[in-house]
Amino acid sequence: MELEIAQSTPTAASIATLVQAHYDLGQVVESEFLRRSFNQVYRLGFASGRRVVARLCAERPRGGPNTLFEAAALEHWARLGCRVARCLPAASGEFAVHVPLAEGRRALMLFEHLDGEATGDSAEDIEALARGLAALHRAGESYQGLDSIYRLDLDYLLLMPLLGLLRAPTMTAELRPQFEQLGQRLHDDILALGDLSHVLCHGDAHGSNNFVVPDAEGQREAVFFDFDEAGPGYLAYELAVYPWSLYPRAPDVPASDKTKAQWRRFISAYREVRPVTGADLAAIARFMAVRQFWLLGEYAGRIPVWGSQAIPTDYLRRQVSMLRTWETLELPL
Template sequence: MHLEIAQSTPTAAAMARVVQAHYPLGDVVAAEFLRRSFNQVYGLTLADGRRVVARLCAERPRGEPRLQFEADVLQHLRARGCPVAASLPTTTGEVAVRITLPEGEREVMLFEHLDGEATTDLPANIEAFGRGLAQLHAAGEGLQSSAPHYTLNLDHLLLRPLQHLLHAPTMTAELRPQLEALGLRLHDRIAALGELTQVLCHGDAHSDNNFITVSESENGADQRQAVFFDFDDTGPGYLAYELAVYPWWLHPRSVDGVWSEKALARWNHFISAYQAVRPLSEADVAALPMFVAVRQFWLLGEYAGRVPVWGSQAMPLDYLQRQVKVLTQWEGLELAMPGITAADASD
């Protein structure tokens, strides 16, 4: 009997053999399976003491992984002094190696290991994260790459995820028109704002995809810098979306969710530090809370597209019912903008 496989999970030892066979790095002496989420991630230690991270790419609702573009982005940012986890080429100079698994071929991409501390709620770290993201956007200007890439526009972030969501197996005839109307109203509200700032987006900058390094400055004070990794959602797109990912991460995604004082303080530290490097336009400020809701639609579409791997109860009916209430509430969501106001930014 032939059984179809949705997604298998190679062991850490198997991934070590793949890396040792296809990368010019010498022996792999230790391996650890770190995480299974949207991708599967492994930590490897080489005989010379170096550490690397292997990412086994999963099938994704947003389309095939754009690995060459991701590698080009990392090379471009590194060349401009932006601290990122660069990708490592295979023995034959490719950006990834394809391996055959029971479900078919999947790609493994290898990256430098980054050291540092988590951003957490430490104000100095959050400010370093905000400054670092602004510097990353500045460094991303002028990228030259002909490789296929994601474009983080409303089709990619909202309309296609909405379609995945509407066709989820647990969706009901009652909820479907409510969620569709919410998504289309959100689309129209953003479109009515006119032209919004575009940047080369990290795509998933919610503070868990960066570390903070601490060094001593000439005067003996701590000098903190954000170092970034996990660029598999990268592409040109809306600055307002990129910045909305962090408040989306902070805001309770529950029916009666309200900003806590701690979450507001973290948002204030982040956006003030960002604007000190790159001021925002009035239109981008207005778009920010709308893109918090866009991010939730994007996530729901990703979940719906992964039902064959995660199961239908990754999105049970009561969860979908809550989403209608949360997204309805978020139609009136506001984000405080401390320090530099929208009017100041548009002068």
Template sequence: MTDQTTAALPALKAVYSTVAATEIARVIQETYSLGAVAFCELIRRGFNDVYDVRFESGERCAARLAGLRARGPANSAYEGALLAHLQTAGVAVGAAIPNAEGALWRDFAAPEGARTLMLFRWLDGAPPRANLDDVALMGRGLALIHEAAETYAGPPSRYAYSLEALRRGGLARLLAAPTMDDAARSSVTGLMTRLELRLAQASELRQVTCHGDCHGGNTFMASGADGVRVAGFFDFDDAGPGPLAFDLAVYLWAHLQQTGGAIPQARSLAAWAAFITGYRTAREIPPADFAAIAGFVSFRHLWFMGEYASRVPEWGMVSLSPDWISRQIELLESWETLETPPV
């Protein structure tokens, strides 16, 4: 925003800006029919910026200002319609709220370009963490998402999870990163080639509507008025069509990444067993898809590294240092012999 002290100065273009919570409160109050905003503060910044918004009526929501992604525009039409469909089907999700004009999103001009604002129903509770009963409910909840999404007939997703999409997107950005040397590029290219051979039959695996980020941090466990625990799901900006094995692999990947090892530790195996057992209470996992999960752990990590590479202009080269890249390559190489832990 320009003021009298900067109006005469040469303008500089930003690659990322943190929008003041007071501005988020203002535009929400102006564009939604939810009354006066009593409280608005930034919860976290990152791939997206999320704000806690509370109205004088007592209603509480989460506002999300999407970050600019290297992959392209926000997937807002698909995400909003998918959330509405899942909510209608009885799945616990933080559904998008329409503004006064009935739209589920609106673009605003930020210093770096157009950013998309969406407002979502607030989900009470906390992530399941080490509570195995809650982890099982999260697994079951993911199965219910996959089941309900089979009848989704709204706008198509802009993005999908496939080996081709990974090679054209995140992998290409990673290989072009300024901190990658020839040896690292050769290693990553070799890893991708071997992964494609390992997942050669991926297109024949069961395809689902993937949440895309079901690692535990986007699931909120809460007890209803009847005392029954419910897993509520948030953050569907990475949702899209892809293999069932990929969506399940994200949870295993999260545990393996945290421990930094090739072999899941006892605590991770217990959580993995609870997650898969919970999923199977609502939906089957074909044997071929289950076996393929281990390969998609590497797929997920290459996708993750590509996302980091795309953030170098924002986070700086330190976020993709040669040492960090070397550690990730070692981790990926150790996962080449990983097999899906049996449950």
């Protein structure tokens, strides 16, 4: 009997061997498995002293990785002076090497290695993140490269994740209609806000997918990586990811004065670089709830790999309470 494999985890040494065979970067002398999340990420060091990050892309609820668009968008941003970790081509010129594994072929991508520290709580770090994100959006306005497979619209961010969540084995007959109603109200509320702005999104800019480093003048600036979720989408969603990461994601837990001050500093610094319309500002709090639906859908889609207790029933019950609270959430400006 042959067992079906949900997802393999290659060792760092095997990834190093693969990269050495497919990339003209010389001998790999060190390798490290960094993390297993939606993808598997490795750090490699070469005899030349160069370091890179390797990402073994996984199938997601949305489908396969957006490799060609991601590489093209990163090159565009870098060409316009944005600090991003570009994708490195293999010796063949391709931006992904397809690795045969027990579950099927998966794409391996290499990226420039960045040094620095994740965004901290200081005013300088928060402002650097906001300014850097605004610069990405401004540069993205002139992007004319390959199309993205995915668009960060309400189907992608809300409706498809909701469907996946409703099929989760830990979902109950009691909770299912409550999530359906919450999702539908959220969808209708956002449509009622009218036309909202769109940008070329990073897609996951919560402050830990960038480092903050000193520039040539000693000022703090953000350098960005992990563009797996990049694509054209709502500006309000992109801006919602940071406060979503700050605000308590639990029912009946109010945001602290510190959290509110961090959010104010972030949105103020962003607006100093790039304007935000009143409709987009009003939509940000609603898109925080959209972000939570997206995350729940991602967890539901990873059950074959992570197990059903990644989203146990008691956790889902708390999510209903939290999402109801967030229906009236207002962000301070």
